[in-house]
Amino acid sequence: MSLTRVQSFCVSLDGYGTGEGQSHEAPFGHAGDRLHEWMFATRRWRETGGQPGGNGGVDDAFVQLHDPGVGAEIMGAGKFGHPGWHEDPEWKGAWGPNPPFHTPTFILTHHPRASIEMEGGTTYHFIDASPAEALDMAREAADGKDVRIGGGVTVIRDFLAAGLIDHMHLVVVPILLGRGVRLWDGLEGLEENYEIESVSSPSGVTHMTFTRAGL
Amino acid sequence: MSLTRVQSFCVSLDGYGTGEGQSHEAPFGHAGDRLHEWMFATRRWRETGGQPGGNGGVDDAFVQLHDPGVGAEIMGAGKFGHPGWHEDPEWKGAWGPNPPFHTPTFILTHHPRASIEMEGGTTYHFIDASPAEALDMAREAADGKDVRIGGGVTVIRDFLAAGLIDHMHLVVVPILLGRGVRLWDGLEGLEENYEIESVSSPSGVTHMTFTRAGL
Numbered sequence: 001m002s003l004t005r006v007q008s009f010c011v012s013l014d015g016y017g018t019g020e021g022q023s024h025e026a027p028f029g030h031a032g033d034r035l036h037e038w039m040f041a042t043r044r045w046r047e048t049g050g051q052p053g054g055n056g057g058v059d060d061a062f063v064q065l066h067d068p069g070v071g072a073e074i075m076g077a078g079k080f081g082h083p084g085w086h087e088d089p090e091w092k093g094a095w096g097p098n099p100p101f102h103t104p105t106f107i108l109t110h111h112p113r114a115s116i117e118m119e120g121g122t123t124y125h126f127i128d129a130s131p132a133e134a135l136d137m138a139r140e141a142a143d144g145k146d147v148r149i150g151g152g153v154t155v156i157r158d159f160l161a162a163g164l165i166d167h168m169h170l171v172v173v174p175i176l177l178g179r180g181v182r183l184w185d186g187l188e189g190l191e192e193n194y195e196i197e198s199v200s201s202p203s204g205v206t207h208m209t210f211t212r213a214g215l
Numbered sequence: 216m217s218l219t220r221v222q223s224f225c226v227s228l229d230g231y232g233t234g235e236g237q238s239h240e241a242p243f244g245h246a247g248d249r250l251h252e253w254m255f256a257t258r259r260w261r262e263t264g265g266q267p268g269g270n271g272g273v274d275d276a277f278v279q280l281h282d283p284g285v286g287a288e289i290m291g292a293g294k295f296g297h298p299g300w301h302e303d304p305e306w307k308g309a310w311g312p313n314p315p316f317h318t319p320t321f322i323l324t325h326h327p328r329a330s331i332e333m334e335g336g337t338t339y340h341f342i343d344a345s346p347a348e349a350l351d352m353a354r355e356a357a358d359g360k361d362v363r364i365g366g367g368v369t370v371i372r373d374f375l376a377a378g379l380i381d382h383m384h385l386v387v388v389p390i391l392l393g394r395g396v397r398l399w400d401g402l403e404g405l406e407e408n409y410e411i412e413s414v415s416s417p418s419g420v421t422h423m424t425f426t427r428a429g430l
Binding site for chain 1: 392399404411414416420
């Protein structure tokens with residue numbers, strides 16, 4: 001069964017998935033790296049960056065789940081690049097020549113353009129579509145594997161609101177950002193549709209998993 | 216050293232300390248009992264109500280910390296009684312003839328009245344004061360013991376914003392209330408002043424402790 005999944009999506013204790021003032025230099029605004037420091041310390045993350053060491057505990061266990069079994073990703077325009085990227089027809093995204101997706105990757109944008117094949121298996125497709133339409137396309141591309149909903153905040157929220165997420169791994173980071181984009185708005189009662197587990201990590205973050213009831 | 220403490224204050228995953236529509240019948244509004252069910256299942260809670268059984272795990276361990284060492288409580292008018300209670304001069308609070316505080320208890324209100332001595336050691340004092348002024352009074356009454364800040368939401372937030380809380384035990388309950396009174400507004404960067412620990416419980420809640428740095 002092909003699942004629609006969220007992996008390692010980080011929110012502050014006050015529910016912000018990104019800070020205020022996002023830009024090319026500061027993709028998470030005034031949050032800086034604070035939502036993701038726990039991740040950078042894991043063995044898996046360091047390995048991906050060619051570095052030795054890193055912790056191999058519960059944080060690493062969850063980071064290890066990011067890629068296996070995933071056949072396509074859907075992301076928002078803001079994850080693909082800084083505001084205004086669509087005005088540059090040569091722009092190939094913020095993720096370098098060999099992006100870390102390695103699958104068909106669908107970018108939700110009101111400015112579609114021709115698909116771009118990158119190194120390492122990532123092909124960017126630019127679509128102006130509803131969450132359900134995007135999921136149909138991504139699921140077909142995933143060829144039986146899972147579809148990862150990669151963010152940003154409003155994309156996760158829209159897919160949750162549309163009832164399209166089967167499994168979500170959320171990481172609550174004990175900081176108060178105070179401003180930015182909030183994940184939880186308009187999702188009252190979401191817990192009724194999910195089995196929820198929480199496990200805190202020695203790093204200070206709490207991992208939460210939302211598994212669709214009856215799955 | 217006399218500490219200023221918060222114990223077992225519950226918030227939803229989206230940061231609400233109470234739901235919308237608070238009334239005499241529904242003190243937490245549309246949240247009902249959902250923020251406190253974990254607490255009702257503990258041994259300590261059941262013992263207080265004269266019932267046998269209950270769980271004796273981490274939830275109970277934290278509930279057990281509510282009273283020992285506390286010499287006074289400060290609470291908001293909304294915890295004392297339903298909106299409009301001050302219009303009834305005979306009203307003695309929502310907590311019965313033998314309230315569960317057993318210490319001097321300071322009620323923040325714009326409608327002060329004479330103090331009321333209740334059964335079991337609780338004396339209600341009604342004060343129109345700033346957080347710092349209220350804390351001075353409560354600390355003197357606590358006679359070397361700790362002062363508990365009992366809520367509601369805006370009282371906790373005001374004391375946090377004023378930098379007056381030494382230790383806070385917060386319980387994050389995995390529900391999305393969507394509306395009500397939010398705890399975290401205006402507290403950006405609060406984590407810089409505290410050592411924070413998180414521990415998740417088999418009941419599904421996550422206990423967080425905030426201990427003032429350098430304490």
